[in-house]
Amino acid sequence: MSKLQILTKGLLKENPTFVLVLGMCPTLATTTSAMNGLEMGLATMFVLILSNIVISLIAPVVPDKVHIPVYIVVIASFVTLLQLLMQAYVPDVYETLGLFIPLIVVNCIVLGRAEAFASKNSVVDSALDGIGIGIGFTLSLTVIGIVREILGSGSLFGWKFIAGDGILAFVMAPGAFIVLGYLMVLFNKLAGKQ
């Protein structure tokens, strides 16, 4: 697989949200607006890239039987690092995403990439994989956020173009499932799969 393919497969072929259907909890819970989706995607991408790099470096010297605990420790450390940095420098973003930042530890995308890719590939390839999947996840979350924000609040990235409320169901959990379902259909249709 070429470097470019590794980088771009996260966008379409192995899109974490619409094709692999991983990490649904933050996807559904944090995409109430385009900005929230974008921020959550970027936070996950940060952890994904760093953990991919470190795990690809240490994988050869980690005994097989303890590789999951070791990976989890690495991922949890990066999440805690992110949490501290966000609290210190972007407290407002931290406030909005709240509980979902620590929950990145158990996001199956991160551990999934560590297991399926980073532990078997070189550092550069793993970093590219992290960036690619991260961008794919961020874009997916932003798109879901955009749709939900337009329908639910009548605004886009906080810019309000309809006075009053939108269809409130889209801001709440049922709307998240509906939007995700339809986007998944649309995505797979456009991506040329049945």
Place this chain on the structure above:
Amino acid sequence: MAVKSNIKNMVLSLTLVCLVCSVLLGGVYNVTAEPIKKAAAARTAASIARVLPPFESEPQEHRTELGGVQFVYYSVEGAGIAVVSTTAGFGGPLTVMVGIGEDGLIVNSVVLSHSETPGLGAKCAVDEAFRGQFEGFDPASKRLAVTRDGGDIDAITASTISSRAYTAAVAQAYEVYKKVSGNE
């Protein structure tokens, strides 16, 4: 993978990884501790500035107890006190900071955190027509309760429970004010 999974290797690699991670996190914690404290203080200061008239002096943090519940409040020389008050909303705890002037009138109130329904109860944090009712409210001569409960506050349409919780939070803050101003 080249390394054998015997007990020595497993213990060694896990210990090593945990050690390195702990050291790293300890270091980052030290670096970020100060900015985190500052950010939290800035948030509190911004909220106090919103609920009290303009002031010069530094707000002082105090704690008090009322009916078995701990309250945090901030006193500001020449402006009044700001009480942090939590009640049960529709979707979870509703925390409001209420500023009460030295004349015993409510200056303003602001929601610190809530989990009310978006578009309905969540309006209590932004709806000016609702929140405006508390500005300059005199709890000594009027009743701090929604009209349905015989009070003087008009609830937000379709959000009586959230409005009630907000009003109760303000009333509770006023009780704290009465207690601490009596002591001072």
